Amino acid sequence: MKEIGAELEQAREAMGVTIEEAASDLKLKPSQLENVEKGNRSVFKDVFELKQIIKDYAKYLCLEYEKLEDEFNEFVFEYTSKIPLDEIAKANEEKKLEKKEIVSPYTIEYKRRMPFRTFLITVLIIAVVSIITYVVINQLKGNGSAYTSNLTYYIKGEWNIWI
Numbered sequence: 001m002k003e004i005g006a007e008l009e010q011a012r013e014a015m016g017v018t019i020e021e022a023a024s025d026l027k028l029k030p031s032q033l034e035n036v037e038k039g040n041r042s043v044f045k046d047v048f049e050l051k052q053i054i055k056d057y058a059k060y061l062c063l064e065y066e067k068l069e070d071e072f073n074e075f076v077f078e079y080t081s082k083i084p085l086d087e088i089a090k091a092n093e094e095k096k097l098e099k100k101e102i103v104s105p106y107t108i109e110y111k112r113r114m115p116f117r118t119f120l121i122t123v124l125i126i127a128v129v130s131i132i133t134y135v136v137i138n139q140l141k142g143n144g145s146a147y148t149s150n151l152t153y154y155i156k157g158e159w160n161i162w163i
Contacts, residue, residue: 001075002039004054004068009037011061026056033057047076
């Protein structure tokens with residue numbers, strides 16, 4: 001990373017451009033370009049932002065930005081391949097804790113109910129209704145009054161006996 005920064009700094013000085021002028025032209029802060037030239041990768045939160053700054057800065061200085069991009073990619077690969085797996089797992093856990101979800105009616109994902117659960121509820125409702133019907137019919141049969149008998153015939157579907 002320091003080699004990339006040194007190459008950018010040499011090209012800027014060869015053109016006779018100050019950091020303030022370059023930062024103004026690129027719409028960046030002078031401190032960002034200083035950090036790029038010094039090779040301070042840790043100052044930047046996002047690697048992709050740093051890569052874009054290097055690319056834009058190289059184009060501004062009329063350098064071969066593809067070559068610098070490749071060098072930066074190699075640096076990132078070499079740097080990330082040396083990170084222990086424990087640190088990566090720890091960073092993932094911290095990222096999960098930091099993540100705040102935006103909740104709105106448009107982003108809520110509704111969970112699909114399991115078909116088995118729906119089937120089970122339907123079976124239970126049918127069973128309860130059947131038991132209640134059975135109990136009511138048996139109670140009406142056991143009473144023996146004329147009204148009860150006629151109601152029993154009606155429930156059974158024998159319409160011609162109904163008074």
